[in-house]
Amino acid sequence: MTDGPVRQASLREHNLGLVLRHAANAARPPSRADIAAATSLTRATVSALVDDLIAGGLLTEVEPAPRAGAGRPAAGLVLSASGPAGLGLEINVDYLAACVVDLAGTVRHRDVRHADQRPGRPDEVLAEVARLAADAHAHAAREGLVVAGAALAVPGLVTPDGVVRLAPNLGWRDVDVPAGVASGLAGSGELALSVDNEANLAALGELHAGPAGPASFLYVSGEIGIGAGIVLHGALFRGARGWSGELGHVAVRPDGPACRCGARGCLEQYAGQEAILRAASAGDTDDLKARAESGDPATLSALTAAGEALGVAVAGVVNLLDVEAVVLGGIYAPLAPWICPAVVAQIHCRVLTDAWSPVDVRPSVLGGDAAVVGAAGSVVRAIRNHPARWLTRPVS
Amino acid sequence: MTDGPVRQASLREHNLGLVLRHAANAARPPSRADIAAATSLTRATVSALVDDLIAGGLLTEVEPAPRAGAGRPAAGLVLSASGPAGLGLEINVDYLAACVVDLAGTVRHRDVRHADQRPGRPDEVLAEVARLAADAHAHAAREGLVVAGAALAVPGLVTPDGVVRLAPNLGWRDVDVPAGVASGLAGSGELALSVDNEANLAALGELHAGPAGPASFLYVSGEIGIGAGIVLHGALFRGARGWSGELGHVAVRPDGPACRCGARGCLEQYAGQEAILRAASAGDTDDLKARAESGDPATLSALTAAGEALGVAVAGVVNLLDVEAVVLGGIYAPLAPWICPAVVAQIHCRVLTDAWSPVDVRPSVLGGDAAVVGAAGSVVRAIRNHPARWLTRPVS
Structure with a gap:
């Protein structure tokens, strides 16, 4: 293998993300020409990238608004509401929560279960989180959504591989959260799960909300x-x-x-x-x-x-x-x-x-449930930032 | 003008700094070959850069340590103790201070004058600072040092152009420090002066001290x-x-x-x-x-x-x-x-x-006077980071 093809691939990856994020952040649905103008890519390149993103279910075309002037207006591009979605989960001291956010950023499902989590053992709480995740998954499937991954917010100090070192109000120490959720999900499929501090996920959600x-x-x-x-x-x-x-x-x-x-x-x-x-x-x-x-x-x-x-x-x-x-x-x-x-x-x-x-x-801006919405949003942002990974996933 | 020469010049600037900082941070005086090996520059390039830095008074050669093996050991390179020096100044609530730090990082002069600065008007304090600066300048000149610039530490909130917005313990508001020092120096030459918060300058000194x-x-x-x-x-x-x-x-x-x-x-x-x-x-x-x-x-x-x-x-x-x-x-x-x-x-x-x-x-690490030493050090670091500016200065 030489450097050439690798660099071509990473350039394409970069440009796919550029096009997708421009469509996500534009004030109104941009045309291919609008995207070319905004990104300095050629119209031919943009058209090829947009075709790939539409074929992969990440972008979709919407009817243009009628125009007074002459000529047929170009179709606008928006992130597909039926594209890959993010599953947000949250463990807090007195509730568990789940939500599904679609690729366009809309909250499509929300489930909050109020109950004091302190009396339960960590494995019991994580098994309940797994049930909440399975329910949200099923709900998403009924709406025709594929869940691309999940992020779990916890009120404590979390290592990069998802171990809760300390959550004083839950009374947790050194709890391996991904393992606990996976064993709770046993038999009902796998889920790519990241774990982070709830305030961090909420802050990231807030940063990207507007x-x-x-x-x-x-x-x-x-x-x-x-x-x-x-x-x-x-x-x-x-x-x-x-x-x-x-x-x-x-x-x-x-x-x-x-x-x-x-x-x-x-x-x-x-x-x-x-x-x-x-x-x-x-x-x-x-x-x-x-x-x-x-x-x-x-x-x-x-x-x-x-x-x-x-x-x-x-x-x-x-x-x-x-x-x-x-x-x-x-x-x-x-x-x-x-x-x-x-x-x-x-x-x-x-x-x-x-x-x-x-x-x-x-x-x-995200309201009282910023952490769980921010968690789901972090999954969606990862797809927006690296759409190539989603487009090249193995078909199951 | 084309892009070519400009980019050549900035490359040379970058490499001059690279060589100088390597000599500054090496555990023992490096030879030209050592620097070439550490920086991935060719030996010919390093030699030319070193020659320029020696000619400009920034680097100097020292006798190599005697070696047991065969062959004459190469001369080591160190930052010149007689190179351009930094003048540090400090206004604090109950003292004024000045120090001179040479290019090699050694404190060559230190002057602390204890006196409550609160009764004085800002212009009076700044005139006294100007006298302290002139004294330090004269002291440096007697040691054969050229002062390249000065930095002044103040216990307050400072704008990027040196205005003290607020120093509650001094009772200062919106004091234009560079103007005040310049008018105090009137007739005794000019001095490139930057002003910063004393804790910031001390922290920067501490960051670079070890x-x-x-x-x-x-x-x-x-x-x-x-x-x-x-x-x-x-x-x-x-x-x-x-x-x-x-x-x-x-x-x-x-x-x-x-x-x-x-x-x-x-x-x-x-x-x-x-x-x-x-x-x-x-x-x-x-x-x-x-x-x-x-x-x-x-x-x-x-x-x-x-x-x-x-x-x-x-x-x-x-x-x-x-x-x-x-x-x-x-x-x-x-x-x-x-x-x-x-x-x-x-x-x-x-x-x-x-x-x-x-x-x-x-x-x-810098002790109780980290702020004034850090201030002088900030001048020296600027030369180490951008030696080309010093080498190309107009000869006065």
């Missing part, structure tokens, strides 16, 4: 635990060894209440879901939101106190990292009207550069 | 104010808008004592120089160190309390950024024996990954 997001932001995931995904200069920052983002264990008051991690006064003890529900005497977050909407004073004061503690920690992050935005996810997304003002006030008070360098504090 | 440093670390500068330089994956992280590293204004206790920044309970109020001196009833840091060495209980308890507060804030940074090391600079460097243990204890207690992902806490 075309005009800020390049550096802190994504905060409020659940029973509190995690963060740190996006710096447009890329997820995972830390020197992969353990970044443990915002929930930043101290708010060093001598405060004991935390499950063994330290005292961690943010989770002030702004975690259980602390808020306890302070507001609410049953769950829906109940909490209803009470806040009705103006219940205890609820409003619990949310303000949580927002203040969160704001103290977040202001520290802004002082350190000078991020442009703070995105509130998890339960903070639906509760943002009551949490945001206290966070903003702490930033105004504590961030040295606040007067001339404002920070945007806003709820997650 | 060959085997960690790729991601937090440099903490303890002075009257507390700043930080954040090195991630081997590069200084300046933040989205250039305002990163304000560790001194991370809250330790949200309702603690009022800070000069307007907030309450900032780290500076617990671990800043003035808080420590007050708690230990010490006159200055030399006095403080002497009392600590003599085992004075009030001093030891003041240093432990400062270390605990610093440790709470630093543990938060490690939880967030997963850095491999924490480097203590400024007054924390000489006080490290008494400050470090409490910082380490807080990291053990508060960092979620501490059990399997240890963090090295150590004093700055």
Whole structure:
């Protein structure tokens, strides 16, 4: 083998991705000529690539909008809603979730099962995740979708090969998640599964959700635990060894209440879901939101106190990292009207550069389930970035 | 003009830097053949480049060490100690400093003038800095050194063109530092001056001080104010808008004592120089160190309390950024024996990954004056990275 053919193949791979992503990100369905103009590829090259992408089920043609001028308008190209889909899974402390996102980015299926996961052994929880995955798979099949792969979000520290080193709120240590899910799926087929921290997957989802997001932001995931995904200069920052983002264990008051991690006064003890529900005497977050909407004073004061503690920690992050935005996810997304003002006030008070360098504090674009949607989105993004792998897959 | 000559010139520029940096970083003075082997350049190319660098005063030949084997050993190449030098300057709250670092990296001159800078107007302080610079310049000239440029470290937020937007402990806002220094130097020549945050310059100095440093670390500068330089994956992280590293204004206790920044309970109020001196009833840091060495209980308890507060804030940074090391600079460097243990204890207690992902806490390699030495070093590094600019300078 010489260098020539290999380089030709990788060039084609690159260009396939270029065409696909242009179709994905364009404001309206582009024609082949539009893509050629935007990518500087020749029209003949673009046409050949587009033909391959249509044949492979990744692109599809849509009728052009009628035009006033002369001549027949060209067909527009969009990502195929029946193309390969991504399966998102999430284990959290008090729920499991699954969703299917199609290649065009639409959430086609969503399944959340509320139940405290702490009493179960990890293998039992992973077997339930496998059942959730099989159900989502079956649902996708009924809609004519092929699931290309799955990503699982967990509230803990995950190695690159999917072992949960530590998930304090679940009480997990050194749990081999892919093996557990695979044994739960035994007999019902295989699934390419990646595992990542839930705040990281949500932050990545947020980064890609809109075309005009800020390049550096802190994504905060409020659940029973509190995690963060740190996006710096447009890329997820995972830390020197992969353990970044443990915002929930930043101290708010060093001598405060004991935390499950063994330290005292961690943010989770002030702004975690259980602390808020306890302070507001609410049953769950829906109940909490209803009470806040009705103006219940205890609820409003619990949310303000949580927002203040969160704001103290977040202001520290802004002082350190000078991020442009703070995105509130998890339960903070639906509760943002009551949490945001206290966070903003702490930033105004504590961030040295606040007067001339404002920070945007806003709820997650993907909403409260950003992690599971972000997980499914990560599978879809991998196909958009490397469509050649999908086009050349062995036919089963 | 065609592309050809330009590309040749930039290739030569690149190779000059390659040769110079290899000589700077090699364990022992390399021969031309050693450099050719290490850089994959031909021996003829290396020889021509080395000749130019010697002629330009950047490299010099040293006698080879005697060898047991046959044949005359080749001469070794080192960076010229009489080559262009860097002038480092520092404004801090209670002192001004200057130093000259030669091209080989040796500190050749050091001048620290202790005096509270807060009573002075910015233009008065900058005039004094200009006098310090002129003195250092004269000292360098007496040693036969040409000062290639200067960098000034300030304890505040600095724009890329050298305006101090805010230095809370100095009480400065929007001070045009290069203009102030230039007017102070009026009549005594010009000086290419860059201005940067003192913790950033110290962190960069620390990054380049040794060959085997960690790729991601937090440099903490303890002075009257507390700043930080954040090195991630081997590069200084300046933040989205250039305002990163304000560790001194991370809250330790949200309702603690009022800070000069307007907030309450900032780290500076617990671990800043003035808080420590007050708690230990010490006159200055030399006095403080002497009392600590003599085992004075009030001093030891003041240093432990400062270390605990610093440790709470630093543990938060490690939880967030997963850095491999924490480097203590400024007054924390000489006080490290008494400050470090409490910082380490807080990291053990508060960092979620501490059990399997240890963090090295150590004093700055460059010592207590890392900022001013780092400033001078930044000038020298610029020459090492772009020697062609120096070789082609107009002869004055």
